[in-house]
Amino acid sequence: MDGEMTEMPHKSVLRGPGVRERTLVIAMALAAAFVSLGAASPALASKIKEEFVPFADCPVEAAADCLVANTTGGEFVLDHKTVPITKTVTIQGGIATALPLTAQPLVGAVGGETLSKTPLTVPGGLVGIEGLGGEVTATAEIAGPPSSVIVNRIGLALGNEPAVTLPLKIHLENPTLGNECYIGTDAEPIVLHLTTGTTSQPFPGKPISGKFGTFENAGKGKIRRYIGNSLVDNDFAVPGATGCGGVLSFLIDPGVDLIVGIPAPAGFNTAIMNGPLEETNAEFAAKYKPKPKKTKK
Numbered sequence: 001m002d003g004e005m006t007e008m009p010h011k012s013v014l015r016g017p018g019v020r021e022r023t024l025v026i027a028m029a030l031a032a033a034f035v036s037l038g039a040a041s042p043a044l045a046s047k048i049k050e051e052f053v054p055f056a057d058c059p060v061e062a063a064a065d066c067l068v069a070n071t072t073g074g075e076f077v078l079d080h081k082t083v084p085i086t087k088t089v090t091i092q093g094g095i096a097t098a099l100p101l102t103a104q105p106l107v108g109a110v111g112g113e114t115l116s117k118t119p120l121t122v123p124g125g126l127v128g129i130e131g132l133g134g135e136v137t138a139t140a141e142i143a144g145p146p147s148s149v150i151v152n153r154i155g156l157a158l159g160n161e162p163a164v165t166l167p168l169k170i171h172l173e174n175p176t177l178g179n180e181c182y183i184g185t186d187a188e189p190i191v192l193h194l195t196t197g198t199t200s201q202p203f204p205g206k207p208i209s210g211k212f213g214t215f216e217n218a219g220k221g222k223i224r225r226y227i228g229n230s231l232v233d234n235d236f237a238v239p240g241a242t243g244c245g246g247v248l249s250f251l252i253d254p255g256v257d258l259i260v261g262i263p264a265p266a267g268f269n270t271a272i273m274n275g276p277l278e279e280t281n282a283e284f285a286a287k288y289k290p291k292p293k294k295t296k297k
Contacts, residue, residue, distance in 0.1 A: 051219040052288035054092075054278055057112030060286040063094025067106075067151065067279050069164075074230070074272035076120075076138070078170075078183065078238050079261030083120050083138050085273070090116040091166075093146055094282060101153040103165075108146030115142045115149075119173065126174070126259050136174045143167040143189030156229070156277075157212055159197025163231055166192040172244065172256070180243035181252075183262060188239045192271050194231035201235035205267040208232050213276065222284045226277045234270040238262050 058066035071089040075082055093114050094107040108114040119137035126136050142149060148167050156163035168191075169184035184190040196210040213228035240263045245252030257263070 048219050048222075049288050049290065051223055052280070052285060053290060055280055055285040055288075056290050057092060057109040058282060058285040059094045059107045059110045060282040060289070063096060063107045063282045064098040065095045065279055066092075066282055066285045067094065067277065068092045069229075069277045070275045071273040072275040074274045075270070076140075076170075077234075077270040079264040079268045081122060081124075081260045083122055085120060087118050087120060088116075088275075089118045089120075089140065089273075091149070093149075095151060098281070103150050103152040103155070105147040106149040106151055114146040115140065117141065117171075122172070126172075126256060134174065136172060136177070139171040139173065140168050141171055143169040143184055143186045156196055156226070159195055159210065159212060162193040162195050162233075164192070164194045166194060168192065172241070177244050177252070178246040181241065181245070181249075181256070182243055183241050183256075183260070184239055185242060190236060190238050192233045192236055194233050194271065194273060196229065196231060199232060199234050202265075202267040205234045205270070208234055208270070208272070210272075218278075219280065219284070219288075223278055223280045228274075229277055230272065230274045232270075232272050235266045236269055236271070237266050238264045238269050 054068045055066045058068075060066070069091050071085055071091075074085045076085070077083075091106075091114065092109045092112065095104050096107055097104065106114070117139050119139045122136040122138050125134060144167055150162075150165035152161060152163055152165075155161040167189035169182050169186065169189055172181040172183065173179075174181075194210070196212040198207050198209040199205075200207065210232040211228065211230040213226045213230075216225045216227060217223065218225055241253045241256040241260070243249050243253075244256050261268070
């Protein structure tokens, strides 16, 4: 009984005003923390929205995941001609289902270009063809619909199969070439099978290797970034030029072919595309999609 009597006041103290006071202090501290978070949240929300700007053209209603890949360096080699990638070339769109991670067609961008039309300067132009002096640019375009681009995220990570299958046509531009000078067409495209692994190509080409970049999170964990990727291919053929010089194409096309060295079989051409890839869920891209700016009347 004495032991019980001595314990009872002790229990009474545990249930007394001291506990209520400590609970009140803790509650006030938590409330202050929430107020502090609330005060910081507008800036945090603004930063997150900025990080989602690259996904502004994602087809959020047709896709489960959104993808944006920026090629910031590398080169295209078409037999005799090497065109360095000196400007950012962007390919963007979505994937219809989050799983599987294997090959799926690209869902085209909405409100923007699926493949940015970025003109790259052709070093030396097409010197050797009379009347074609001066700068010549080459712009890569998708040959066919966006769905002809195939994305394989397992291939990207493992390098055991193409990460991206990309059918292209190259638009050559110069005042004399006209508006329809192309290397490759929708019917006969240049088809790249870009890999982060090592290529296996016919003679006289030699194996080259790509690289899968490092992973990092962004956007409060809602954005997945792969930094430092290098996708390569040197096992693709390049057809001859068509439509160069308008009505004079029957004269100009063979000249372009001679200068560039096309048609060129596989083993004579190379594509190296370096740059980061970002992806996010379509629901996040939709949530943080920038609102259209109001135009002044």
